[in-house]
Amino acid sequence: MKKFIFVVFLILGFVLAPASYSSVYGITKSVSDFESRADDIGYRYKYINGILHKRLYNYSKHVWIGDWIPV
Structure with a gap:
């Protein structure tokens, strides 16, 4: 049972990790699109x-x- 729970968390970790990295990349990309008006x-x-x-x-x-x- 412990092995099954470990495998489930491991799979969820691999599935959810790229989504969080891509959202951070999207935020930093949109911040760099701003330009100074001064x-x-x-x-x-x-x-x-x-x-x-x-x-x-x-x-x-x-x-x-x-x-x-x-x-």
């Missing part, structure tokens, strides 16, 4: 008349933000 913004630097200036630049939209500021 703009990529950073400073660009330039020398104007020998003085270093900085200005914000939106790398996502390729537009300048604000004016040149001396550093």
